[in-house]
Amino acid sequence: MNDVTDAVLVEIATERAAQDAIFGQQDLPDGTGSADDGHRARDARMFCDLAFSSGEGTYRHVFLEEVYEALAESDPAKLRAELVQAAAVGVKWIEAIDRRAAQ
Template sequence: MTTHHDRQARILADVKAERDAQDARFGIQDLPDGTGGLATVDVADQYREDCDRAFAAGRGTYRHVFLEEVFEAMAESDSAKLRAELIQAIAVGVKWVEGIDRRESR
């Protein structure tokens, strides 16, 4: 039986393999963040409210949570806060993949 930690290890290995493939294809890139600004804050607020409404109505999904986290990151201009938001978004993405893997293993 595959355990929770086994699934996470496989997912994180998949993420590492993808990152290695990206570096092999594009090299190490230092691009600007491109985040922050009032427009992105408004969009983040909309996704947060959409997520809250969906869960209050009992119809929340991984999509709601993931998009909320992604757009919170897009709204952030402070590097330390952006990093924290990206980690949250990535963690939700891993959690979502765990859910897919659990469904597929049944």
């Protein structure tokens, strides 16, 4: 990791602590794995691929693809892996926003 990523992860950890202070520990059902979510994940992959193939890909495309892939998963291990991927893309996006703001 690097200092930039570490700073973003500290900010995320601070937000997580604030969530716990407000809501306490929450053990909600996942609510994932529906057929509709599977369709949305396929559509998001298609839109992402199309956008990048035409030179118009954005973080929005990549992030939505990862989020919809997570929502489509019913297997807990695969869901966890997809959520890690979505969170990583979110961190990468935040880093890009911060770089642009620093210019």
